[in-house]
Amino acid sequence: MPPRPGLSKAELEIARIVWELKNASVRQVFEALPAGRDIDFTTVQTYLRRLEEKGYLHAKLDGRNRVYSPKVRPQTVIRETVGEMVDLLFGGDTLPLMKHLVEERRFSPDDIDQLRQLLDRLEGGRNE
Amino acid sequence: MPPRPGLSKAELEIARIVWELKNASVRQVFEALPAGRDIDFTTVQTYLRRLEEKGYLHAKLDGRNRVYSPKVRPQTVIRETVGEMVDLLFGGDTLPLMKHLVEERRFSPDDIDQLRQLLDRLEGGRNE
DNA sequence: TTGACTCGACTACAAATGTACGCCTATAGT
DNA sequence: ACTATAGGCGTACATTTGTAGTCGAGTCAA
Structure with a gap:
């Protein structure tokens, strides 16, 4: 298909x-x-x-x-769209996009906290 | 123009x-x-x-x-493209994109460290 | 100097995209 | 029943995008 x-x-x-x-x-x-x-x-x-x-x-x-x-889950569309953009803009490397976002877009202290927690959870998962 | x-x-x-x-x-x-x-x-x-x-x-x-x-700086193009995508995909809200990236794309422990540091720096700036 | 190449300029063209019009039928109000 | 509406469906159409062919002028090698 x-x-x-x-x-x-x-x-x-x-x-x-x-x-x-x-x-x-x-x-x-x-x-x-x-x-x-x-x-x-x-x-x-x-x-x-x-x-x-x-x-x-x-x-x-x-x-x-x-x-x-x-029909197609939003999740899927988002993944595809974002993936494509990462490829086109950063050659497939996600980190630079993260950096860009953190630097160029305003986050509230609250957002920053949430992000930190996300990262912590990630690391937790990794070490388990 | x-x-x-x-x-x-x-x-x-x-x-x-x-x-x-x-x-x-x-x-x-x-x-x-x-x-x-x-x-x-x-x-x-x-x-x-x-x-x-x-x-x-x-x-x-x-x-x-x-x-x-x-002629136009890459930075600018990136900002515009990413901004547009954030609008389209997340109604202009950046945080969900960050979450998506953290959850759906693989980061190495090293990347995670870098991100953490970025966040720290941000907060530093804010509190200065 | 005659090819063999290389570029730039122009042209072409189908598919995708952004956007809307027109016609027909069901429906609701009178 | 008669008309004004609203929705479905098909159609239209200019612009943008993805992609390439043609032609003419310069360039290099033999």
């Missing part, structure tokens, strides 16, 4: 909304768009259709309305 | 090579392609031309050869 074709930006945006809602009709997705994101209803329809074609979403009929739900 | 148009994957791949080489002719870029990446010389030419058009690379003539060099 050919690997799933990748998601475009617009498609990803829409897919994310479906993930959040778990289950959504075109209209629901449309209405969930952030204010200011000004695209046509039918455009959303098209993205959802493509998402289904590409195998990322599942659609079932509720009466004559299509209700979309995730 | 309109914001620079984004880079496509193939373009990013090529741009990265130029960043590495600092300075490169089409042929040098072509030859620096990883084994197995089988695209035509003229294709590379096209990507470089587009990169120049989009304002990411600077080209100067060395005799009749074009030599490309970075």
Whole structure:
């Protein structure tokens, strides 16, 4: 089986909304768009259709309305997308991305704590 | 001024090579392609031309050869690309991406140490 | 000086992407 | 029943992306 074709930006945006809602009709997705994101209803329809074609979403009929739900797990899409970006931007090396994030994006002290704990847990696992 | 148009994957791949080489002719870029990446010389030419058009690379003539060099700093491109991905995948929230990376990608104990140190430095800065 | 090469410029072109229109039918209100 | 709506479906279409071919001018070797 050919690997799933990748998601475009617009498609990803829409897919994310479906993930959040778990289950959504075109209209629901449309209405969930952030204010200011000004695209046509039918455009959303098209993205959802493509998402289904590409195998990322599942659609079932509720009466004559299509209700979309995730098919591929978000986790998977995230892994693929991030992986691709790491490859392209850092030649596959994750650490530089981490460094970039820590340096360039603002973290609250709270976030930093959480990260520290994550790292600790990792190390724990390793030593077990 | 309109914001620079984004880079496509193939373009990013090529741009990265130029960043590495600092300075490169089409042929040098072509030859620096990883084994197995089988695209035509003229294709590379096209990507470089587009990169120049989009304002990411600077080209100067060395005799009749074009030599490309970075114009926009890699740092900037990385920031934009990563930022966009964080928006798309995590609604702009960086922490989940960090978590994802820590959980899903393998880090060596050494990497973990480096990350810890990064975090420490951050906190130091904050408390100063 | 005649090939054999190499580049740069221009052109080409299919696929993917971003975005929307139009038509038909079911549905709800009157 | 009659009309104004809303949704589904198919279609459209410009732009961007991935990829390459052609042609003409310079360059090097014989």
